Amino acid sequence: MRIYKVLFKIFIGFILAFVLIALINFIPTIRLANSTMSVFVGDWVNVYYETEKEAARDAFELAEERARELAELLGLTEKENIRIYIYDKQRTMQTKKYGYIVPFLGLDWHIGDNISTDVILTSPANPGKAHDYNSVKNAVLHEIVHAYNHVLNEDMTYWVDNGLAGYLSGQNPGDIKRYGTIPTLEQTRIKGLTAPIKFADFNGYQYSYSYIEYLDNTYSWDSIKAFAQAGDYEAAFGASEEDIYNGWLRYITD
Template identity: 35%
Template sequence: MKKILIIVFILFIIMVIQSLPIIILKDIGMKKIHGNYVNVYYDKGDDKGGRIVFKELENSAKEIGNKLNYKFDSKIVIYVYKNQSLLHIRKYGLATLAIAPDWYIGDNKGSVVLMVSPQANVKGHNIKSIMSAAKHELVHVINYRINPNLSYFIDNGVATYLSKQSPYKNFIQYNRIPSIEFLEIKDELKFGNAGGYQYSYTFIEFLDKKYGWESVFELIKGNKFYVEIFSKTKQEIYNEWVKYLKEYY
């Protein structure tokens, strides 16, 4: 019985150590910049990175808020970590260090943005790409505040579209056009591997160009069905999008 209790205690300690970084997002010694729309926390010694993030996301928050007709009842909190390892453990805990991909530079937890510093040395990324990803996560947060049940496909489509992460031409030659069921996908890994970010961008682009942004916004809010917004069924909209893909991509 004593051995069992010791094992249980050790497992409990391991679980606590694994989980603490997920719960406590703020590093010791982090500094803070207050804004009208965002509050940025950044690691000690990363003043330049913190200022870059604040300047760009404070302006982006206002711009995106206007686009999504969102009134800020509270500021968006942004945590900026000076390296990828500190960011990784905030998402899934210490175990993440063994499996986290190199490309992982930002995320959101509900209404909070997590990102690596634009001053960090990240393979395959620079200040521009890191800040583009940060803007993407900012859109996710505002989407979440508007509609926490927004589909993964639409959420990412709006985030990529408003952060101007446009896909390269002819990308559909290398990624099979997804079925209509893909619009309701919930698996992040399958979504990314199937070119979900590119396809979701083009879906929002298509809707905006053909039906206008007000219709896209109605879709984001999630209070109406496709036929109520577009006067067409979801299948009809999907068919039009596929035709658009083949014509322009």
């Protein structure tokens, strides 16, 4: 019996250590703002920034100009107050989502995200290795759509959420055939903590854009709005999820 008690104590020790490490890891996520941030205040968005004022101003002006339009396209009936936090360094932004583990994740492409209706963004002035000034600035629209989608339908799939964000923010991937293997139906249902990494690995941002493009060219935008709100393929399009997927396959391969 003694050996079992020792093993049990060791097991509990490992569990407690794991929980402690996890708690420490996520300390940076507790507060999105810091005491040195300044703010641009608008009617639709407030942009908090560190030292890169002009880059933050560019992102603010674009967001303020387009936020109402994006809300209307998604069918939102009430104005949402969107707070956008812009960080001088990409790694700082990433730790606000994933914590101190960020250096081990290899997220060079990750320059923005949303946390509920709050948006976090790398400063366009320091875009990192995978982006440039304009692509980061325009990403603010992508993240605003994510924030609106959170209000619209918390159960929206990762695939549809990113498709709408990419499509409405104008992140056209160009010739879709150059992106290689097409995601399976099962891959379009991706979810969970590892979804962002797996999604990027199968070119989900590019393919989900083309998915919404297909819906827009085949059905009405009112149908897409209804689908975004309820997630019901049959009610919105009169077709099953699998039928829509197969129609999209034909659309991108013809």
